[in-house]
Amino acid sequence: xxxxxxxxxxxxxxxxxxxxxxxxxxxxxxxxxxxxxxxxxxxxxxxxxxxxxxxxxxxxxxxxxxxxxxxxxxxxxxxxxxxxxxxxxxxxxxxxxxxxxxxxxxxxxxxxxxxxxxxxxxxxxxxxxxxxxxxxxxxxxxxxxxxxxxxxxxxxxxxxxxxxxxxxxxx
Numbered sequence: 619x620x621x622x623x624x625x626x627x628x629x630x631x632x633x634x635x636x637x638x639x640x641x642x643x644x645x646x647x648x649x650x651x652x653x654x655x656x657x658x659x660x661x662x663x664x665x666x667x668x669x670x671x672x673x674x675x676x677x678x679x680x681x682x683x684x685x686x687x688x689x690x691x692x693x694x695x696x697x698x699x700x701x702x703x704x705x706x707x708x709x710x711x712x713x714x715x716x717x718x719x720x721x722x723x724x725x726x727x728x729x730x731x732x733x734x735x736x737x738x739x740x741x742x743x744x745x746x747x748x749x750x751x752x753x754x755x756x757x758x759x760x761x762x763x764x765x766x767x768x769x770x771x772x773x774x775x776x777x778x779x780x781x782x783x784x785x786x787x788x789x
Contacts, residue, residue, distance in 0.1 A: 625684065628653070629712060631678065633700055645696055648696065656724070746775070751775070754774065
């Protein structure tokens with residue numbers, strides 16, 4: 619394929635601190651297609667029943683452009699934009715498949731497992747696989763604090779919630 623009929627590709631934009639939404643808005647006003655992946659965040663302390671959205675990649679967003687036909691110069695002076703991410707002085711395209719995988723992952727429902735404090739759990743992944751532990755607390759939506767008995771000492775360990783399995787009650 620010749621570079622003169624190249625299709626639009628995704629590129630990475632670094633934004634100014636906490637100005638991802640501003641950069642996206644101003645780029646869209648210039649008719650650029652943008653993608654700013656958001657994930658569900660923890661509810662805010664002031665409004666605990668309302669879940670917020672957080673940047674999946676704080677300080678960055680994706681922009682779809684044709685490297686030959688689109689004008690790159692206005693991007694640098696767009697409000698909220700710090701720079702176009704480059705390697706060797708040239709913007710490097712992000713594969714369309716990667717953008718599609720991010721979109722699919724964000725739309726998959728998060729498996730919610732509610733463990734009770736003091737409940738026995740089994741670690742089902744990683745180096746501690748098949749070790750029993752006691753669930754202490756959730757550390758955010760995706761991590762758990764557990765208590766392990768290692769070498770006759772109790773240790774608190776933080777693991778992904780997805781690596782824990784509820785143990786069957788013993789009779």
